[in-house]
Amino acid sequence: MIGFLRILLSRIDYVVTVILFCIGFYALVVKSNLIKKIIGMNIVETSVYLFLIASADIRLGAATKFWAHPNEVLNAAEAAHAAAGELAMVNPIPSALILTAIVVSVSVTAISLSLAVKIYENYGTLDTRKIMRLKG
Amino acid sequence: MRRFVPMVFFCIFGIIMIAAVMTLAPVGDPHQPGYSEFVPPHISKEDAIKKGESVALHYNRHGAHETGALDIITSTIFDYRGYDTLFETTVLFTALISVLSILGAGKE
Numbered sequence: 001m002i003g004f005l006r007i008l009l010s011r012i013d014y015v016v017t018v019i020l021f022c023i024g025f026y027a028l029v030v031k032s033n034l035i036k037k038i039i040g041m042n043i044v045e046t047s048v049y050l051f052l053i054a055s056a057d058i059r060l061g062a063a064t065k066f067w068a069h070p071n072e073v074l075n076a077a078e079a080a081h082a083a084a085g086e087l088a089m090v091n092p093i094p095s096a097l098i099l100t101a102i103v104v105s106v107s108v109t110a111i112s113l114s115l116a117v118k119i120y121e122n123y124g125t126l127d128t129r130k131i132m133r134l135k136g
Numbered sequence: 137m138r139r140f141v142p143m144v145f146f147c148i149f150g151i152i153m154i155a156a157v158m159t160l161a162p163v164g165d166p167h168q169p170g171y172s173e174f175v176p177p178h179i180s181k182e183d184a185i186k187k188g189e190s191v192a193l194h195y196n197r198h199g200a201h202e203t204g205a206l207d208i209i210t211s212t213i214f215d216y217r218g219y220d221t222l223f224e225t226t227v228l229f230t231a232l233i234s235v236l237s238i239l240g241a242g243k244e
Contacts, residue, residue, distance in 0.1 A: 010162035015154055022150040030142050058171060059164030089208065091171050091192040092199075096212040096220075103224045107231030114238045 013054035020047035034116045034126045038109060045105040049098050056094035063090070 008015060020043060027040025120126055123134055161168035171192050195208055195216065205211035213221050 007158055011157055011160060013163045014157040014160060018150055018153045018157060021153070022146045025149075026142060026146050030139060054163050055160075055168075055170065057164045058166050089196045092195050092208040092212050093170075093192055095209050096217060099213060100220060100224055103227055107227055110231055111234050111238070114235045118238055118241070 013057075014051065017047045017051040017054065020044075020050065032128045034112075034119065034128060037128075038112050038116065041112070042105070042109060045101070049101060052094040052098055052101075056091040058090045 024040045024043030024045075024047060027043065028037055031037055031040065116126060119131065123131055125131065171190060195212055199205065199208050199211040199216075203211040203215040205215065
Protein backbone atom coordinates (compact mmCIF):
# COMPACT_ATOMS: atom_id res chain seq x y z
CA MET A 1 0.00 0.00 0.00
CA ILE A 2 2.81 2.43 0.92
CA GLY A 3 4.63 1.48 -2.27
CA PHE A 4 1.52 2.12 -4.33
CA LEU A 5 1.04 5.52 -2.69
CA ARG A 6 4.65 6.40 -3.41
CA ILE A 7 4.21 5.51 -7.09
CA LEU A 8 0.97 7.50 -7.15
CA LEU A 9 2.58 10.57 -5.55
CA SER A 10 5.56 10.53 -7.92
CA ARG A 11 3.11 10.70 -10.84
CA ILE A 12 0.55 12.99 -9.20
CA ASP A 13 0.63 15.46 -12.13
CA TYR A 14 -0.45 12.75 -14.54
CA VAL A 15 -3.22 11.63 -12.15
CA VAL A 16 -4.55 15.19 -11.97
CA THR A 17 -4.61 15.39 -15.75
CA VAL A 18 -6.60 12.14 -15.89
CA ILE A 19 -9.15 13.57 -13.42
CA LEU A 20 -9.43 16.80 -15.44
CA PHE A 21 -9.87 14.77 -18.63
CA CYS A 22 -12.70 12.77 -17.06
CA ILE A 23 -14.45 15.93 -15.81
CA GLY A 24 -14.26 17.53 -19.23
CA PHE A 25 -15.39 14.40 -21.04
CA TYR A 26 -18.30 14.01 -18.60
CA ALA A 27 -19.42 17.57 -19.35
CA LEU A 28 -19.05 16.88 -23.08
CA VAL A 29 -21.28 13.79 -22.91
CA VAL A 30 -23.88 14.59 -20.25
CA LYS A 31 -24.62 18.32 -20.49
CA SER A 32 -27.29 19.26 -22.98
CA ASN A 33 -26.40 22.95 -23.28
CA LEU A 34 -24.13 23.55 -26.26
CA ILE A 35 -22.06 26.22 -24.49
CA LYS A 36 -21.41 23.80 -21.61
CA LYS A 37 -20.34 21.15 -24.11
CA ILE A 38 -17.82 23.60 -25.59
CA ILE A 39 -16.53 24.40 -22.09
CA GLY A 40 -16.07 20.65 -21.47
CA MET A 41 -14.12 20.33 -24.71
CA ASN A 42 -11.82 23.14 -23.56
CA ILE A 43 -11.28 21.40 -20.21
CA VAL A 44 -10.21 18.24 -22.07
CA GLU A 45 -7.78 20.26 -24.18
CA THR A 46 -6.35 21.94 -21.07
CA SER A 47 -5.78 18.56 -19.45
CA VAL A 48 -3.77 17.48 -22.49
CA TYR A 49 -1.61 20.62 -22.23
CA LEU A 50 -1.02 19.91 -18.55
CA PHE A 51 -0.04 16.31 -19.34
CA LEU A 52 2.55 17.38 -21.91
CA ILE A 53 3.98 20.15 -19.72
CA ALA A 54 4.28 17.72 -16.79
CA SER A 55 6.12 15.26 -19.01
CA ALA A 56 8.55 18.04 -20.02
CA ASP A 57 9.59 18.78 -16.45
CA ILE A 58 13.04 17.81 -15.20
CA ARG A 59 13.60 17.84 -11.47
CA LEU A 60 15.74 20.87 -10.43
CA GLY A 61 15.93 21.87 -14.10
CA ALA A 62 16.42 25.47 -15.14
CA ALA A 63 14.23 27.50 -17.48
CA THR A 64 15.08 27.03 -21.16
CA LYS A 65 17.18 30.10 -21.85
CA PHE A 66 20.74 30.71 -22.90
CA TRP A 67 20.99 34.22 -21.65
CA ALA A 68 20.66 35.77 -18.19
CA HIS A 69 20.78 39.42 -17.28
CA PRO A 70 23.82 40.17 -15.12
CA ASN A 71 21.62 41.49 -12.34
CA GLU A 72 19.28 38.49 -12.44
CA VAL A 73 19.35 36.33 -9.34
CA LEU A 74 19.59 32.61 -10.00
CA ASN A 75 17.29 30.46 -7.95
CA ALA A 76 18.75 27.80 -5.70
CA ALA A 77 18.46 24.95 -8.21
CA GLU A 78 20.02 26.96 -11.03
CA ALA A 79 22.86 28.11 -8.76
CA ALA A 80 23.55 24.52 -7.70
CA HIS A 81 23.68 23.34 -11.32
CA ALA A 82 25.85 26.30 -12.36
CA ALA A 83 28.27 25.50 -9.55
CA ALA A 84 28.39 21.87 -10.72
CA GLY A 85 29.33 23.09 -14.20
CA GLU A 86 26.29 21.87 -16.11
CA LEU A 87 22.95 23.62 -16.28
CA ALA A 88 20.27 20.93 -16.55
CA MET A 89 17.40 22.41 -18.50
CA VAL A 90 13.84 21.21 -18.97
CA ASN A 91 12.72 19.56 -22.19
CA PRO A 92 11.87 22.30 -24.74
CA ILE A 93 9.95 20.18 -27.26
CA PRO A 94 6.58 19.80 -25.44
CA SER A 95 6.40 23.58 -24.90
CA ALA A 96 6.85 24.14 -28.62
CA LEU A 97 4.26 21.49 -29.49
CA ILE A 98 1.71 22.94 -27.06
CA LEU A 99 1.92 26.27 -28.87
CA THR A 100 0.62 24.44 -31.95
CA ALA A 101 -2.05 22.68 -29.89
CA ILE A 102 -3.26 26.00 -28.45
CA VAL A 103 -3.68 27.43 -31.96
CA VAL A 104 -5.69 24.40 -33.05
CA SER A 105 -7.89 24.51 -29.94
CA VAL A 106 -8.59 28.23 -30.38
CA SER A 107 -9.65 27.56 -33.98
CA VAL A 108 -11.93 24.68 -32.98
CA THR A 109 -13.48 26.76 -30.18
CA ALA A 110 -14.11 29.68 -32.52
CA ILE A 111 -15.83 27.47 -35.11
CA SER A 112 -18.00 25.70 -32.51
CA LEU A 113 -19.03 28.99 -30.90
CA SER A 114 -19.99 30.46 -34.27
CA LEU A 115 -22.04 27.33 -35.03
CA ALA A 116 -23.74 27.74 -31.62
CA VAL A 117 -24.58 31.35 -32.52
CA LYS A 118 -26.19 30.24 -35.79
CA ILE A 119 -28.15 27.46 -34.05
CA TYR A 120 -29.50 29.93 -31.51
CA GLU A 121 -30.47 32.36 -34.28
CA ASN A 122 -32.35 29.67 -36.23
CA TYR A 123 -33.93 27.56 -33.47
CA GLY A 124 -34.10 29.94 -30.50
CA THR A 125 -32.56 27.42 -28.11
CA LEU A 126 -29.18 25.90 -27.26
CA ASP A 127 -30.60 22.74 -25.64
CA THR A 128 -29.60 19.75 -27.74
CA ARG A 129 -32.64 17.68 -26.69
CA LYS A 130 -35.01 20.43 -27.88
CA ILE A 131 -33.02 20.82 -31.11
CA MET A 132 -33.32 17.05 -31.76
CA ARG A 133 -37.13 17.27 -31.44
CA LEU A 134 -37.45 20.13 -33.93
CA LYS A 135 -38.47 19.37 -37.50
CA GLY A 136 -37.01 21.06 -40.56
CA MET B 137 -30.20 7.61 -14.16
CA ARG B 138 -29.14 9.87 -16.99
CA ARG B 139 -26.30 11.24 -14.86
CA PHE B 140 -25.50 8.07 -12.93
CA VAL B 141 -24.56 5.77 -15.82
CA PRO B 142 -22.04 8.19 -17.41
CA MET B 143 -20.52 8.90 -13.98
CA VAL B 144 -19.87 5.18 -13.39
CA PHE B 145 -18.51 4.87 -16.90
CA PHE B 146 -16.09 7.76 -16.44
CA CYS B 147 -14.95 6.45 -13.03
CA ILE B 148 -13.99 3.12 -14.66
CA PHE B 149 -12.42 5.01 -17.57
CA GLY B 150 -10.40 7.16 -15.15
CA ILE B 151 -9.19 4.13 -13.19
CA ILE B 152 -7.97 2.48 -16.39
CA MET B 153 -6.20 5.69 -17.46
CA ILE B 154 -4.57 6.09 -14.04
CA ALA B 155 -3.36 2.49 -14.28
CA ALA B 156 -1.82 3.36 -17.65
CA VAL B 157 -0.22 6.53 -16.26
CA MET B 158 1.38 4.53 -13.44
CA THR B 159 3.62 2.80 -15.96
CA LEU B 160 5.21 6.07 -17.13
CA ALA B 161 8.44 7.48 -15.75
CA PRO B 162 7.99 9.66 -12.64
CA VAL B 163 7.41 13.39 -13.17
CA GLY B 164 10.73 15.22 -13.33
CA ASP B 165 12.88 12.13 -13.77
CA PRO B 166 16.05 13.22 -15.61
CA HIS B 167 16.53 9.69 -16.97
CA GLN B 168 13.16 9.46 -18.70
CA PRO B 169 13.28 8.18 -22.29
CA GLY B 170 12.24 11.40 -23.98
CA TYR B 171 15.04 13.43 -22.44
CA SER B 172 18.12 11.45 -21.52
CA GLU B 173 20.49 9.40 -23.64
CA PHE B 174 18.17 6.44 -23.33
CA VAL B 175 19.41 3.33 -25.11
CA PRO B 176 16.73 0.75 -25.91
CA PRO B 177 17.85 -2.81 -25.14
CA HIS B 178 17.84 -3.97 -28.78
CA ILE B 179 20.37 -1.29 -29.85
CA SER B 180 24.04 -1.97 -29.22
CA LYS B 181 26.29 0.51 -27.44
CA GLU B 182 28.24 1.38 -30.61
CA ASP B 183 25.10 2.21 -32.57
CA ALA B 184 23.87 4.39 -29.72
CA ILE B 185 27.11 6.39 -29.73
CA LYS B 186 26.88 6.72 -33.53
CA LYS B 187 23.31 7.98 -33.25
CA GLY B 188 24.27 10.56 -30.65
CA GLU B 189 22.20 12.37 -28.08
CA SER B 190 18.43 12.72 -27.79
CA VAL B 191 16.66 15.55 -29.59
CA ALA B 192 15.90 17.53 -26.44
CA LEU B 193 19.49 17.35 -25.23
CA HIS B 194 20.71 18.37 -28.69
CA TYR B 195 18.48 21.44 -28.62
CA ASN B 196 19.60 22.33 -25.11
CA ARG B 197 23.32 21.93 -25.82
CA HIS B 198 23.75 23.17 -29.39
CA GLY B 199 20.73 25.45 -29.87
CA ALA B 200 22.65 28.60 -28.93
CA HIS B 201 25.36 28.38 -31.58
CA GLU B 202 23.29 26.59 -34.21
CA THR B 203 20.48 29.14 -34.33
CA GLY B 204 21.65 32.21 -32.43
CA ALA B 205 18.41 32.44 -30.47
CA LEU B 206 18.47 33.47 -26.83
CA ASP B 207 15.80 31.05 -25.72
CA ILE B 208 15.57 27.37 -26.54
CA ILE B 209 11.83 27.45 -27.18
CA THR B 210 12.34 30.32 -29.63
CA SER B 211 15.00 28.35 -31.48
CA THR B 212 12.78 25.25 -31.49
CA ILE B 213 9.72 27.04 -32.82
CA PHE B 214 11.32 29.30 -35.40
CA ASP B 215 14.35 27.32 -36.54
CA TYR B 216 14.17 23.59 -35.90
CA ARG B 217 10.41 23.35 -36.40
CA GLY B 218 9.85 26.35 -38.64
CA TYR B 219 7.51 24.55 -41.06
CA ASP B 220 5.23 23.63 -38.17
CA THR B 221 4.93 27.28 -37.19
CA LEU B 222 4.51 28.33 -40.82
CA PHE B 223 1.53 26.03 -41.39
CA GLU B 224 -0.02 27.00 -38.06
CA THR B 225 -0.96 30.23 -39.80
CA THR B 226 -2.81 28.09 -42.37
CA VAL B 227 -4.85 26.57 -39.56
CA LEU B 228 -5.69 30.01 -38.18
CA PHE B 229 -6.56 31.32 -41.67
CA THR B 230 -8.88 28.36 -42.36
CA ALA B 231 -10.59 28.85 -39.00
CA LEU B 232 -11.06 32.56 -39.73
CA ILE B 233 -12.58 31.84 -43.15
CA SER B 234 -14.88 29.21 -41.63
CA VAL B 235 -16.09 31.53 -38.87
CA LEU B 236 -16.74 34.38 -41.30
CA SER B 237 -18.63 32.13 -43.73
CA ILE B 238 -20.69 30.49 -40.96
CA LEU B 239 -21.63 33.80 -39.36
CA GLY B 240 -22.32 35.43 -42.73
CA ALA B 241 -24.47 32.58 -44.12
CA GLY B 242 -28.06 33.40 -45.02
CA LYS B 243 -27.63 37.16 -44.68
CA GLU B 244 -28.15 38.17 -48.39
